[in-house]
Amino acid sequence: MNKFKYYFILSITTLSLFSCSKSDDSVELTPPREYADQYPTDINDIEQYLKTYYVSVSADLDATITKIPDGGTQKSIWDQTEYELKFRTVNLHGIDYKVYYLVLNEGVGESPTNTDAVLTAYKGEYLQQVTGTDATTTLTSTAFEEVKFPQSFFNLYQLTISGGVKAWPEIFPQFKTGTYSANADGSVSYQDFGAGVMFIPSGLAYYSQGQGVIPSYAPLVFSFKLYEIQRLDSDADGIPNYLEDLNNDGYMYDFRSTINYPVTPAVNADDTDGDGIPNYLDIDDDGDGFGTKIEITGADGVVIPFSSIPSCDGNTTDAARIKKYFDKNCH
Template sequence: MTWKTFGLGLVAAALLTGCKKDENNVLQGEVVPPRDLSEVAAEDEATLQEFLQTHFYNYEEFQTPPADFDYKIRIDTLAGDNAGKTPLIDQVQSRSIQVTEQQIGVGDSETPISHTLYYLTARAGQGVSPTIGDSVLVRYEGTYLDGRGFDSKPNFLWQELPYFLRGYQQGMTELRSGTLEQLVVNPDGTSNIENRGIGMVILPSGLGYFNDSGTGIAAYSPLIFKIELGLVVENTDADGDGIPTWMEDLNGNGYLFDDNTDEDEELKAFTAILRSNFVDADDDGDGTPTRDEIVIDAQGNISFPDTDGDGTPDYLDKDS
């Protein structure tokens, strides 16, 4: 089953609407026939390498914060008085993420194509790093590589990471949050977390919106997200079945939507509602809730009984 996980809630419907054309000469909202995923990945990587080699961020302010510093990441070009600054290429870290056409809804191929995600920690938080399945309290700014903004949330808000862009979600796991003890609520109702983590994620279009311009984002656009990670709900359990969401990534590929133990049975149902394991309280569809087929001890440790000894735990085994 093909699933598209293009950032629910990440970009408001009001952003960049209308019938203007983007830099790819595509009408915003127009359905763009998908290009070859591997071809776009190679182009994006070349674009990102050039960007990282020719730009820097205000690292000196983070190293020695002035009295009025707002702890915002700012990017500028290595030119003129800034020619001697340290380029981003020497400060970011990276990781490879495998993406298939099927995962992003542009084809049936399950052949993984490697995409490089770049991330940077401008200030380490004093809390914890989220998993791909956790709830997080964040504020962020999304921009194109040229600095044009397409989304911004200046106030902290809660996000459920499984429903957001793959690159955004994965990059978030490389940051650390603040702590609840440092939460400050201002008289105007806004809030701040003093020891929050601050970082940046730079992603190719295959980890973003790829050819989907329906949100107003230009097709095939690499993107930047500047993130302030406030709090994390550790071991978020989206379906309340006793198993943390991150543990429902059975194939370990960092993508929760292709783990659906009872998909065949769901497809046969009249309604054909498909529920990936992380949002299914009965993962194997045997009529017994997952919570009743696992054991959680007083310390919160989970064990997975295998009654018939066939190597498949009961909660994933319809015959148990």
């Protein structure tokens, strides 16, 4: 009985100690910074980088970016004229982000849309202001990943809805694929592909979460080569996404996220029935109560490939089934 009383008292005491410890050691969580507050810092760091680093490009379009040494005569990325430095304005989180990108080669093939998949070789670095012992800060660039021989495609659409790098779907459509040939050893050689470098504010990258060795709120730099694209059908309606890009600008957006789009545009150019769901995600694009896949399925039960749908001359024996696409594409 005494032994039981001893262990009972001991357990109560231990429980009390752990309870106190948990209370004393509680961590106060810091909320993420406001996107609008962080963006000016990011764009200042990116522009400082562009003005203090230079780029060297190999015959195979491998880009190497190096800090200009004190007294160096190299032309910065900002000042050089051999490769065009452009930017794309990306509206997200209620902010007009400026995404700079360097065009090393445009490419000669097809461009992906922002909802396709890409086969790309790439190298990534993150930017960070490091404070020295003398309290001065220095902008540094640190490599974190490189893929020279890609084996799988990146789904650009998934990047738009996940915590991934949302600038990729914005910049890749500005480039084109090239050509390729098979080698005797089974490898593939790529030529004339699109190649560039993109400079990304953290709000279009990993932001407050960071990723692996990448710290939070770090702007990213990616050099890349666009080898091939894979056309996707995100809503599995039988029509590839790129054919549901009604204004053919290479970009389709889903504005239903109030975090990404605090203010929804009055009109979505890629939403035929105006129900708020862009066609590439809408299984009934025209809102007539009949799914797209049903409307392009022939009498034999086989989906009619989009390329086989007759032209806009009305000469068809299956007009009822493709009425949707006459209505949408034949004005």
